[in-house]
Amino acid sequence: MSETTAKTVTYSPLALESRPLVWQIAAVIAGTLVLTLSSYISVPMYPVPVTMQTYAILMVAALYGWRLGALTVLAWLGQAALGMPVLAGGSGGLPAFAGPTAGYIFSWPLITAFVGWLAERGWNGRRPVLAFAAMVAAGTFCLAMGTAWLAGFIGVDKAIEVGFLPFIPGDVLKAALGAATLMLLSRKAKGGNA
Structure with a gap:
């Protein structure tokens, strides 16, 4: 079974899936810390603030893979709960x-699993355009799910106006930053192996 899993994972920059359990636990703890710190980088807007949370979530997804990435986000949300x-x-x-x-x-655990799964299959720093596309799709899903929920509080039209449209440029920029970060990490890893 692990042989099959190893064949399906094409790229894992941190190789956490092959590290001892103590490394994986440390990665989850470090990931929740990074996610928390990203939450404090914020631009106040009503009713939804703009933060670096989405960027950090996408990076955890792409660097940790879908399983450990989703577990990290769920642990972080458990802390919040x-x-x-x-x-x-x-x-x-x-x-x-x-x-x-x-x-x-x-939406965060879902987009983490989605981006992490695609990153493991080549939508990563080695193919930054695909990484960007995965992150834009994840950001759009997050915005759609958030807006649908927000509509129950303020109505559909207002939710789209304040909970979706203003965040599109920021999500595209975060996806571009995420893809660029992955590309740089991929080049650095490749250079280190040469």
Whole structure:
């Protein structure tokens, strides 16, 4: 079974799937810390702030792979559910999972698994255009899911106006930054192996 898994994974920059369990646990802890720090880089907007969370989520996905990446995001959201101040603006607690931004939050494990799965199969720094496309698709899904949830609070038209359209340029920029970061890491890894 592990032989089959190894054949399907074409690229894993950190090779976490082959590292000891203690390394994987440390990676999850480090990932939740990075995700938390990204939450504090914020531009206040109402009702949804612009943060670097999406960029960090996409990077965890692409660098950790779909399984460990999704586990990391779920661990981080578990911290939030327990009330730890790990989300945008230092928020946390169960109200975050029922408020206007919950749709975005619920999309994060899904987009992590999606981007991580594609990254393992070549949509990564070795093919930055594909990495960019995967990240734009993930960002669009996140925005759509968040907007659908937000519509229950403020109506469909207003949700699209304040919860979807203003975030498209930022998500495209985050996807471009993510693809560029992966490309640089891929080149550095290739140069280190030469």
